[in-house]
Amino acid sequence: MLGLATGPICLASCGPVVLPWMLVQPRGVRVHARQLSIFLAARLAGYLLFAALIWFAGLAISRSWTGRSWVFGSVQVALAAGLLIYAVAWPHAGCAFRHTHRNRLVHIGAPPDPRPRPTGAAALGFLTGINLCPPFLVAGVRAAQLPSLPAALLFFAVFFVGTAVWFTPFLSLGVVRRTPSFLTVARLAAVLLACWYGFSGASLLIEKAIYG
Amino acid sequence: MASPALARPRTPAPPFRSIGRSILLTLPMALWALLMFTPSFQQHGRNSHIGAVAVILFMTTLFFLMMRTGKTYRWRRYFFVALGFLFPVGFIAALVALRGTMSIPIERMVSGDTPFCFMVTPMLLIPAAFTRTVIFPGSILPTASNPHSIAIMIGIWSAMTLVVGKAWCSYICFFGGIEEGFAAFPKHMKIRRLDPRLRLVPWAILLFVVVLSAALFEPVYCMWLCPFKTVTEYPAVHSVETAIQMGIFITLFAGLVVVLPFLTKKRTQCAYFCPFGAFQSLFNKINLFEIRFDREKCVDCTLCRTACPTQALSAESIRDGKTLLNCMKCGACVDSCKKDAAVWHLKGTKVALKPERARLLFLYGAWAMATMFGGSILANSVATMIGFLPFK
Ligand code: SF4
Numbered sequence: 001m002l003g004l005a006t007g008p009i010c011l012a013s014c015g016p017v018v019l020p021w022m023l024v025q026p027r028g029v030r031v032h033a034r035q036l037s038i039f040l041a042a043r044l045a046g047y048l049l050f051a052a053l054i055w056f057a058g059l060a061i062s063r064s065w066t067g068r069s070w071v072f073g074s075v076q077v078a079l080a081a082g083l084l085i086y087a088v089a090w091p092h093a094g095c096a097f098r099h100t101h102r103n104r105l106v107h108i109g110a111p112p113d114p115r116p117r118p119t120g121a122a123a124l125g126f127l128t129g130i131n132l133c134p135p136f137l138v139a140g141v142r143a144a145q146l147p148s149l150p151a152a153l154l155f156f157a158v159f160f161v162g163t164a165v166w167f168t169p170f171l172s173l174g175v176v177r178r179t180p181s182f183l184t185v186a187r188l189a190a191v192l193l194a195c196w197y198g199f200s201g202a203s204l205l206i207e208k209a210i211y212g
Numbered sequence: 213m214a215s216p217a218l219a220r221p222r223t224p225a226p227p228f229r230s231i232g233r234s235i236l237l238t239l240p241m242a243l244w245a246l247l248m249f250t251p252s253f254q255q256h257g258r259n260s261h262i263g264a265v266a267v268i269l270f271m272t273t274l275f276f277l278m279m280r281t282g283k284t285y286r287w288r289r290y291f292f293v294a295l296g297f298l299f300p301v302g303f304i305a306a307l308v309a310l311r312g313t314m315s316i317p318i319e320r321m322v323s324g325d326t327p328f329c330f331m332v333t334p335m336l337l338i339p340a341a342f343t344r345t346v347i348f349p350g351s352i353l354p355t356a357s358n359p360h361s362i363a364i365m366i367g368i369w370s371a372m373t374l375v376v377g378k379a380w381c382s383y384i385c386f387f388g389g390i391e392e393g394f395a396a397f398p399k400h401m402k403i404r405r406l407d408p409r410l411r412l413v414p415w416a417i418l419l420f421v422v423v424l425s426a427a428l429f430e431p432v433y434c435m436w437l438c439p440f441k442t443v444t445e446y447p448a449v450h451s452v453e454t455a456i457q458m459g460i461f462i463t464l465f466a467g468l469v470v471v472l473p474f475l476t477k478k479r480t481q482c483a484y485f486c487p488f489g490a491f492q493s494l495f496n497k498i499n500l501f502e503i504r505f506d507r508e509k510c511v512d513c514t515l516c517r518t519a520c521p522t523q524a525l526s527a528e529s530i531r532d533g534k535t536l537l538n539c540m541k542c543g544a545c546v547d548s549c550k551k552d553a554a555v556w557h558l559k560g561t562k563v564a565l566k567p568e569r570a571r572l573l574f575l576y577g578a579w580a581m582a583t584m585f586g587g588s589i590l591a592n593s594v595a596t597m598i599g600f601l602p603f604k
């Protein structure tokens with residue numbers, strides 16, 4: 001119930017990552033379903049890892065503002081890097097660093113790879129899974145109070161199912177035609193969002209480093 | 213020796229319409245302007261009366277000239293630039309009179325005293341749909357300290373968008389007028405080649421601000437990206453974050469609204485940045501008026517493309533006889549076309565059959581809106597400036 005109730009907020013929190021990512025996928029509901037499933041599975045893995053950690057650490061992480069800021073800041077910086085690598089350099093994510101041509105932007109409208117690799121969806125899904133958004137923290141507090149580790153894991157798994165329902169509308173993006181202009185817009189938006197995550201994460205980390 | 217072409221005496225182009233017919237066609241707009249400003253005559257002081265009379269004369273004269281010469285862009289620009297440059301005068305004067313400063317303190321935001329700006333509209337949609345929350349520190353209904361409430365401004369925007377569509381950007385938006393002014397100063401372009409893909413950037417910024425505003429529950433554009441905060445109101449600088457925000461606002465304003473329009477003679481902020489402009493382009497789909505190209509007359513001279521202030525024309529679009537989605541119906545392309553190939557068009561009718569009729573119908577709607585909205589802003593600013601004069 002918690003997952004269902006906080007779904008819109010989860011959607012809003014993960015939207016800045018999922019939306020540009022899905023928009024740079026090739027057209028087709030099946031491709032979208034596959035990518036979204038990988039994304040959600042990786043997100044579940046992130047949830048379960050967090051559930052285990054939080055259960056072992058008690059309420060320490062979710063209550064300690066300092067600890068949370070380090071995690072939050074680092075995850076945001078990693079999300080920025082993930083968005084840049086997988087949404088912008090994609091479909092040649094692997095070569096992104098080896099082939100940083102001067103005219104990279106020329107290829108920003110290049111057609112998407114018809115058979116996208118799962119790494120991007122998995123990396124972004126995992127990172128959003130451990131991103132400490134407000135609903136996630138509420139669930140964390142509840143999980144930490146549970147008597148056993150399996151109970152905490154189960155709680156997070158059910159919480160995940162509740163929130164995952166809200167992601168299904170993203171499948172409809174599969175029917176939208178991918179023109180070069182459309183892809184350029186999606187990739188530019190991904191760059192802007194990556195800048196935002198990078199800026200926000202870096203400011204959190206700098207603030208913590210200076211003020212403790 | 214002068215070439216025969218140069219030696220030939222210049223004959224002025226004949227007027228498009230007779231004076232009598234032009235006056236006749238201007239009459240409805242003159243009456244509309246009078247009607248709009250009747251409340252000013254009944255309520256306010258002498259300065260407001262002078263402002264109202266000046267604006268009625270100004271708007272009516274410009275409309276008459278549009279009728280007489282058949283040119284649109286040339287005369288509309290006087291109004292639009294005046295609106296752009298005078299809006300901040302009245303707005304800042306009102307802010308300073310109300311709270312003594314242009315900056316808005318955090319307490320005023322919390323109490324919902326921020327005047328609503330139409331730029332926020334697309335950012336409100338997702339949070340309002342999912343959580344029934346308005347993510348703007350203004351009040352829904354007008355209050356004594358904030359008459360520019362969300363409901364009033366959204367109402368004005370909806371009505372005007374219905375009538376003019378994307379022409380909002382060339383008849384209503386005071387911000388666009390500032391750029392148009394700076395673009396009008398130089399005689400020639402200093403930078404000629406601009407990558408046409410830049411026109412996709414506003415769409416990316418629109419996607420960015422809409423998604424992030426929903427995630428952060430705050431109007432991201434206003435907090436971080438609005439160049440016009442520089443000449444309207446900005447959050448009081450009290451931290452590193454607010455100082456960075458202010459730095460971004462000033463840099464964007466200087467670059468996109470002053471320097472680049474001056475160098476390119478284009479409205480660079482509108483064409484390559486404004487997310488609201490991109491959002492407004494969507495309404496071109498439902499608006500009745502558009503610009504079309506008569507392929508039989510067009511000689512592909514590219515005069516219209518050079519004249520377009522927002523790169524709303526491409527070689528392919530002209531070949532297809534259409535503009536791109538971001539056309540704001542300013543009329544520059546029609547005015548510049550020497551072959552009468554660029555024409556105003558009413559959707560559903562045959563292209564180039566009665567272009568002047570389409571232009572007239574469009575102009576009556578657009579100019580009426582411009583007089584109602586922009587006219588009242590101009591009148592208010594003129595009255596404010598008269599108040600500054602040292603003599604009574
Ligand atoms: S593009 Fe934006 S700033 Fe320019 S006129 Fe339109 S709404 Fe105003």
Ligand code: SF4
Pocket residue numbers: 503519520521522523524525535538539540541542543544545546
């Ligand atoms: S296409 Fe013509 S009417 Fe449209 S914005 Fe460009 S110059 Fe103005």
